[in-house]
Amino acid sequence: MARTTRREFMLGEGSGTGSGPQNVHVGVGPAHPAMHGIIRIEAELDGEVIVGAEVEIGYLHRAFEKDCEQGGWNNAIPFTDRLNYVSPLINNFGYASAVEKLLGVDVTERCKYIRVIMSEISRICDHLTCVGASAMELGAFTVFLYMIKAREFLWELVEDVTGARLTISYGRVGGVKADLPDGFAEKTLKALKQTREVLDEVHRLLTGNRIFMDRMVGVGALSREETIGYAITGPLLRAVGVPYDVRRAQPYYVYDRLEFEIPTQKDGDNYARYLVRMAEMEQSMRIVEQALATIPSGPINVDFEGRAIDPAAYVDQGKQGKTEGLLLVPITLSPNLEGQQRAAHRRVNVADKRVVLPPKETAYGSIEGLMNHFMLIMEGYGIRPPAGEAYVAVEGANGELGFYVVSDGSDRPYRVRCRPPCLPPVAALHRMITGEMVADLIPTFGSVNMIGGELDR
């Protein structure tokens, strides 16, 4: 038998390769430098063209939905942080809203504004990460560094408010963990100004850049019909010209009072998705600015007089049963409990003892407060929504983030289902990359913005 030359093998000619051309199967991932997130794409290549692809997920499955059924309703909040870990605040609020809908409670005005502000800051972080990372994969490392710098400004704000950067656990059923810190508005406006400068620089670097456009325009496109058929929402749906945004279509919190636009594009390719995300960041900043200008302060506790008392002395007196008059004494709380003091507590939490933990002074200082605290914390007690089901959708950074919760009337969720916004685009990924060059897999995968945490749950 004649030896097959390299040329014959590569082109599938001659006898050595069997009968005719053969396609090469290339497995990309689950751990691959270009796959930011663990996912496996098995691509079938004919030369450099992808003729078929299969996407495999599940590598980051951590039983989110099962775990939620094990503890109380508020215990699921830390799990929701880890869904979309780039914008965890939106997940917190989405889940809390679903439980609130089940309970039939409405959060306070100020809390709604806080949720809007923090959601929009998270959305900007998410888009910055997505655009920055996909630009980096095309060689524009500068853009990545600039955008991570901007994200850092915003994450500092998140840190100021929540005390953490990534796993923030800031949402609560019936409110939020703590009020906004002093000087938050000024700091935010400054951070937004810096972010705008970065976005401006990035616009000049990327939009219209020949290399960038060659890689992005017309690549990874999906038709309008297929996008809808695959239930894709968010920037990818708006990139094919459908102006669907939960914030506008079915407004929640205070989005119906704020002015913003829904940016859309026509082509549905990677470049259109990039433009939509860039425009959305500007809109999010507009929302934050308006919300900061109009946020109500709510009822503030001013009817206490007298000197402040040391927290240890306060707790001691409470333990000895000397609670009379203690509630009227202001307390200097330790910094990590600061946000839960009475004045802030009333502003950001619903006045419903079945749902929200009492402020720390009340828990330490009065027997009613202590009982209230225990009734919510102890096993077998806690928040008890009436039996029923509810679905709440919020606009996550990647599209519609839905929570479907079922209660059997007990203190634990009977079922928590998260509708992950990035599962539909990944389910359609094989449609986007088939027929493209193998190198186009990278920008397309980047524009999908796959987040393993919410995809695999």
Place this chain on the structure above:
Amino acid sequence: MAILAELQRRFGDAIVEIHDHRADHTAVVARDALLAVLAHCRDDVALAFDVLMDLTAVDYLKFPGREDGPRFDVVYHLYSITHNHRLRLKVRVDEDDASVPSVVALWPIANWLEREVWDMFGVRFEGHPDLRRLLMYEEFVGHPLRKDYPISRRQPLIGPAS
């Protein structure tokens, strides 16, 4: 309620139950009529539910009052971009006959969502082109979101035999 009344008028007994608790329009559909109802929801001009937002299931094994009843609810969340309205359809299936007709022909996203429900609950979808596990690996034993699957159960180790 207009949507639910319209569905009831059109499909009669096939709509087993309706409610709009917390303003979520919900209809429980008989399994035989499921495909017809879903196809009607998608294609009727007045309904035009063009997006299958979510497809999931709930195991009612330990739900008070449902211990003996049909074990699973398969839940469809529909959304219409044209009319901006939502609908939840549910179909009840028993454990020993846990199968539902597949809707992949109506919405391509159902492919993955049905695979996930099969993976997590063990509900089969008749007519699905490729009903494999989605999140778990092939060798996984059981269906983890069932209520009788203990959270602490260990799975046999897989991997090449040493």
